Amino acid sequence: xxxxxxxxxxxxxxxxxxxxxxxxxxxxxxxxxxxxxxxxxxxxxxxxxxxxxxxxxxxxxxxxxxxxxxxxxxxxxxxxxxxxxxxxxxxxxxxxxxxxxxxxxxxxxxxxxxxxxxxxxxxxxxxxxxxxxxxxxxxxxxxxxxxxxxxxxxxxxxxxxxxxxxxxxxxxxxxxxxxxxxxxxxxxxxxxxxxxxxxxxxxxxxxxxxxxxxxxxxxxxxxxxxxxxxxxxxxxxx
Numbered sequence: 001x002x003x004x005x006x007x008x009x010x011x012x013x014x015x016x017x018x019x020x021x022x023x024x025x026x027x028x029x030x031x032x033x034x035x036x037x038x039x040x041x042x043x044x045x046x047x048x049x050x051x052x053x054x055x056x057x058x059x060x061x062x063x064x065x066x067x068x069x070x071x072x073x074x075x076x077x078x079x080x081x082x083x084x085x086x087x088x089x090x091x092x093x094x095x096x097x098x099x100x101x102x103x104x105x106x107x108x109x110x111x112x113x114x115x116x117x118x119x120x121x122x123x124x125x126x127x128x129x130x131x132x133x134x135x136x137x138x139x140x141x142x143x144x145x146x147x148x149x150x151x152x153x154x155x156x157x158x159x160x161x162x163x164x165x166x167x168x169x170x171x172x173x174x175x176x177x178x179x180x181x182x183x184x185x186x187x188x189x190x191x192x193x194x195x196x197x198x199x200x201x202x203x204x205x206x207x208x209x210x211x212x213x214x215x216x217x218x219x220x221x222x223x224x225x226x227x228x229x230x231x232x233x234x235x236x237x238x
Contacts, residue, residue, distance in 0.1 A: 022077075023052030024108045026116060027177055033120035037222050039092050045228045046085045046116050047177060047212050048104065050077035060105040061085060067100045067118075080209040084230060091122045098122060133167030133192070137221040139229065146202060146233040155202045159229060161217070163190040173218040174198075181231065183215050200231060207235040 026048045033042050050056035056077040063069040067089040074083040087102055102116040140160035149155060163169035169190040174183045184199045200215060215229040 020053035022050055022054050022056035022108050024056055024106050024111055024114045025049045025051045029116050031118040034225055035121045035123055036091055038122050038125045040223045041090050043088045045230055047082055049082045050079055053079055057107045062103045064101045069102045082210055082212045094122050095124045134165045135163055135167040135169035135221050136165030137219050137227055138162045138164045143230040148234045149204050151204055151235050151237045153204050157200050159198045160195050161198050162195040163192055166192050170220045175216045177214040181213050204235045208237055210234055
């Protein structure tokens with residue numbers, strides 16, 4: 001009987017820890033930069049969440065050779081809070097398909113070492129993508145904070161997308177990190193010195209706490225083919 005009771009207590013303790021301890025989660029732990037020219041420097045912003053029932057402490061962030069990862073904006077995440085980690089890859093003296101990893105060390109008992117990864121295909125200089133006129137993407141904002149919003153409210157922000165290069169800019173894809181945002185662009189092709197409006201909608205329905213979402217624009221800008229916009233909000237329920 002004592003052994004059965006001890007087993008039951010041990011089992012309930014494990015289950016309790018799983019549901020009430022910290023838990024690190026990345027909605028998109030993998031990212032593909034696509035093709036870039038040798039020598040180009042590309043960046044990506046990973047978003048991570050604490051889906052557990054206790055504060056998550058980020059102890060250390062380590063990147064594999066060839067890339068760097070900045071320290072997270074916040075190192076202690078309360079339940080359902082989020083933060084971001086900026087990763088930079090320098091393709092100088094690298095060629096072909098590359099796969100790199102970023103390791104996040106936390107006090108999550110199930111995943112004390114959590115791995116993010118990205119891939120990229122580096123085109124050698126002699127076979128480079130850059131020739132003739134070059135498009136360059138510029139955004140009026142790279143992040144936007146809606147501040148405190150009530151759960152269920154819908155918010156909107158408009159960001160100007162410009163081509164400050166000498167070649168035609170083609171917007172190949174616009175990806176959002178979840179269905180709560182919608183990005184609408186009138187034109188998918190911008191001539192040199194042309195601009196357009198990117199409308200981003202945020203629906204806070206069924207959300208609570210600190211929220212971070214990303215919108216990624218993939219273009220034919222040879223130096224920075226992927227640009228990331230981060231939107232942030234603090235959602236409260238009444």
